[in-house]
Amino acid sequence: xxxxxxxxxxxxxQAAPRIPVFCNFLDYGPGELNMTPKEYFSRGEYMxxxxxxxxxxxxxxxxWCMSYVGIEAEILGCQEILFPxxxxxxxxxxxxxxxxxxxxxxxxxxxxxxxxxxxxxDCLSILSQEIGTTNPICAYASxxxxxxxxLMGMEKWMELVLMGPKDLREELMRKCxxxxxxxxxxxxxxxxxxILYATSFGTPYFISKKMIAxxxxxxxxxxxQGDAGGIVYYCGGAPMNEVVDTVMKEVGIGAYxxxxxxxxxxxxxxxxxxxxxCAAIDDIKMVHWxxxxxxxxxxxxxxxxxxxxxxxxxxxxxxxxxxEENIVAMIEAAFEYGRQ
Amino acid sequence: MFEQYVxxxxxxxxETDKEAxxxxxxxxISNGVTxxxxxxxxxxxxxxxxxxxxxxxxDTNLAQHFMTAQIAAEITEKxxxxxxxxxxxxxxxxxxxxxxxxxxxxxxxxxGCLKSMMVDVIDLGVNITAVxxxxxxxxxxxxxxxVSSMMxxxxxxxxxxxxxxxxxxxxxxxxxxxxxxxxSPFRYDKELYTSVGxxxxxxxxxxxxxxxxxxxxxxxxx
Numbered sequence: 001x002x003x004x005x006x007x008x009x010x011x012x013x014q015a016a017p018r019i020p021v022f023c024n025f026l027d028y029g030p031g032e033l034n035m036t037p038k039e040y041f042s043r044g045e046y047m048x049x050x051x052x053x054x055x056x057x058x059x060x061x062x063x064w065c066m067s068y069v070g071i072e073a074e075i076l077g078c079q080e081i082l083f084p085x086x087x088x089x090x091x092x093x094x095x096x097x098x099x100x101x102x103x104x105x106x107x108x109x110x111x112x113x114x115x116x117x118x119x120x121x122d123c124l125s126i127l128s129q130e131i132g133t134t135n136p137i138c139a140y141a142s143x144x145x146x147x148x149x150x151l152m153g154m155e156k157w158m159e160l161v162l163m164g165p166k167d168l169r170e171e172l173m174r175k176c177x178x179x180x181x182x183x184x185x186x187x188x189x190x191x192x193x194x195i196l197y198a199t200s201f202g203t204p205y206f207i208s209k210k211m212i213a214x215x216x217x218x219x220x221x222x223x224x225q226g227d228a229g230g231i232v233y234y235c236g237g238a239p240m241n242e243v244v245d246t247v248m249k250e251v252g253i254g255a256y257x258x259x260x261x262x263x264x265x266x267x268x269x270x271x272x273x274x275x276x277x278c279a280a281i282d283d284i285k286m287v288h289w290x291x292x293x294x295x296x297x298x299x300x301x302x303x304x305x306x307x308x309x310x311x312x313x314x315x316x317x318x319x320x321x322x323x324e325e326n327i328v329a330m331i332e333a334a335f336e337y338g339r340q
Numbered sequence: 341m342f343e344q345y346v347x348x349x350x351x352x353x354x355e356t357d358k359e360a361x362x363x364x365x366x367x368x369i370s371n372g373v374t375x376x377x378x379x380x381x382x383x384x385x386x387x388x389x390x391x392x393x394x395x396x397x398x399d400t401n402l403a404q405h406f407m408t409a410q411i412a413a414e415i416t417e418k419x420x421x422x423x424x425x426x427x428x429x430x431x432x433x434x435x436x437x438x439x440x441x442x443x444x445x446x447x448x449x450x451x452g453c454l455k456s457m458m459v460d461v462i463d464l465g466v467n468i469t470a471v472x473x474x475x476x477x478x479x480x481x482x483x484x485x486x487v488s489s490m491m492x493x494x495x496x497x498x499x500x501x502x503x504x505x506x507x508x509x510x511x512x513x514x515x516x517x518x519x520x521x522x523x524s525p526f527r528y529d530k531e532l533y534t535s536v537g538x539x540x541x542x543x544x545x546x547x548x549x550x551x552x553x554x555x556x557x558x559x560x561x562x
Contacts, residue, residue, distance in 0.1 A: 084493060084497075086493060153443075155445040162358075206403060207401055208403065237528075282529070288532075320493065321493075
């Protein structure tokens with residue numbers, strides 16, 4: 001079976017020789033091509049080449065057509081991204097500097113025609129041609145409750161959510177939901193198999209479960225317009241166990257990227273065979289682990305999740321500080337212990 | 341009656357209801373409660389209660405931390421202007437986001453709590469170099485440097501806390517100035533703070549304020 005078929009088997013509960021093994025090599029592409037992040041992310045061809053080289057080097061299952069999260073803000077008018085020498089770029093110029101800017105914010109009629117979308121589109125196009133029939137291609141989309149963080153910063157967004165005028169907050173959510181709908185549609189059309197749906201306010205670590213159910217969830221439904229195919233629920237690494245049941249019932253999302261801070265046994269029990277449990281290893285701790293510790297943790301996670309299928313093993317955000325031998329050990333162990 | 345104000349204020353904080361919290365304080369003041377009592381017997385205990393909930397790992401969220409700090413800071417600032425005598429400041433801290441890091445929410449929570457706990461806190465902003473952290477701590481005679489980092493490369497990078505530690509060492513300031521770090525990467529690896537040269541760390545803004553107060557006391561006692 002191809003990695004893509006193995007993923008489909010995990011999603012549908014069919015038999016497969018092993019579980020899917022995902023790695024999120026988002027920051028590793030520039031190093032692979034001996035480029036700075038700024039140079040690397042300037043062209044979709046570079047991004048695709050980086051992902052293909054990483055796929056060849058490590059042999060994991062998936063590739064990413066993502067540049068950096070700030071690209072969403074650039075499509076909406078952000079003028080400056082802070083590119084570090086290494087590591088993830090972040091938004092330096094906020095599009096929304098005052099609440100008046102919310103009214104002025106315009107969502108392009110077709111984001112796939114926007115110049116800033118082009119690098120992602122080019123990357124996705126190359127990946128689709130090269131590996132689209134064999135390997136899962138992943139994309140990233142900010143939900144309506146997460147995109148405002150890139151547009152105005154977490155501090156100001158939190159202020160608006162909790163203390164600001166509700167009509168203004170909802171106006172921004174409507175615009176961001178419109179953007180999210182377009183982005184999800186564009187990714188699907190261009191051949192992405194998996195869309196990591198980032199929902200920072202979809203975790204009880206951020207806001208109360210009541211507020212998630214009454215405010216965030218209805219907007220999630222609007223973001224996805226009744227089609228949760230290929231969507232993976234992701235809370236930026238924050239815990240989600242307490243809301244999985246609600247999101248599953250209300251929004252219909254079938255795959256959950258469980259936080260290393262969550263209890264995986266509990267997650268698997270909640271999701272059961274109704275969806276895909278994706279276990280993320282704590283790769284920040286892994287920076288200081290030995291090879292033996294890395295293998296032991298992979299084994300522990302897979303032993304919890306593998307029984308009954310509907311399970312995927314994956315990394316978290318893979319910091320560049322990870323020792324090479326730990327990355328190799330993690331992937332080898334995942335293939336070894338993930339045999340079915 | 342006073343106990344009722346305390347209870348109502350705490351409920352408003354848990355519900356992240358700023359208007360209700362301010363209404364409680366206004367009613368208390370109009371019924372003869374002094375500004376000093378508002379700060380020391382209502383606001384500060386509410387911050388400490390939230391700290392305890394976090395320490396006990398009970399069900400609190402970032403929104404509650406944010407509102408606890410925000411409301412505490414706003415009310416404390418208003419009340420301080422009405423104090424009969426200036427309050428005793430327990431110490432000073434400089435705070436900022438590490439070099440290359442533009443995230444600011446965490447430090448705002450820490451600052452709000454510290455203000456209500458009578459710590460003079462100087463906000464250096466975001467994307468702060470190690471030299472600027474140390475220079476500012478010296479200039480303001482601060483006992484603590486607090487560094488917020490939300491990304492792994494800003495938490496562990498050579499131009500962040502590691503360099504602050506080096507500068508403190510080179511300038512012979514290690515006994516006078518303590519270094520605390522916080523932010524997302526430290527929540528995943530509870531020992532990470534040692535590898536970046538920090539004296540301590542905190543998993544959230546509320547706990548950070550408590551640890552900063554402890555560090556201030558340590559420096560003053562030495």
